[in-house]
Amino acid sequence: MTKTIFITGASKGFGRVWAEAALKRGDKVAGTARNLDDIKDLTEQYKDTFLGLKLDVNNRQQCFDTVNQANERFGGIDVLISNAGYGHFGFV
Numbered sequence: 001m002t003k004t005i006f007i008t009g010a011s012k013g014f015g016r017v018w019a020e021a022a023l024k025r026g027d028k029v030a031g032t033a034r035n036l037d038d039i040k041d042l043t044e045q046y047k048d049t050f051l052g053l054k055l056d057v058n059n060r061q062q063c064f065d066t067v068n069q070a071n072e073r074f075g076g077i078d079v080l081i082s083n084a085g086y087g088h089f090g091f092v
Contacts, residue, residue, distance in 0.1 A: 002026055002027055002028065003022075003027045003028070003078040003079055004027070004028040004029075004030070004070070004074040004075075004076060004077050004078050004079070005018075005019075005022050005027055005028070005029050005030070005077070005078065005079040005080075005081065006029075006030045006032075006067065006070050006077045006079070006080045006081070007019050007022075007029060007030070007031045007032065007081045007083060008032045008055060008057060008081070008082050008083050008084035009032065009033070009083040009084035009085065010029070010031030010032055010033055010039055010042070010052075010083075011031075011033035011034075011035065011038035011039050012038065013083075014083055015031070015081065015083040015084070018081055018083070019031045019039075019042060019050070020042070023042070023045075023046045023049055023050055026049075027049070028049045028050075028051075028074050029042075029046070029049065029050050029051070030050075030051045030053060030066070030069070030070035030073070030074065030077070031050060031051070031052055031053070032052075032053045032054070032055035032057075032066055032084065033052065033053075033054065033055070034054070034055070034056055035054075036052055036054050039052045040052070051069070051070060051073050051074070053066040053069060053070070054066075055084070057084045057085075
């Protein structure tokens with residue numbers, strides 16, 4: 001059964017891996033990134049099943065807007081992967 005998956009931080013790391021795996025499996029993906037150039041290849045390769053969305057998760061209104069865009073394009077969201085962010089490594 002095809003699912004629609006909304007993934008924040010789809011430009012690299014785990015978000016990118018999850019987006020690519022879902023698309024290869026035949027699912028639809030709304031993938032977000034701060035810079036759309038970072039997911040341009042997915043947009044071009046998966047024209048019908050990938051929706052690239054610009055999103056800064058610190059911008060509350062932009063969060064609502066991107067979810068609405070995904071709903072309009074795909075008719076709903078089945079799975080949300082909240083992956084955006086970054087880690088701090090080293091000593092504090």
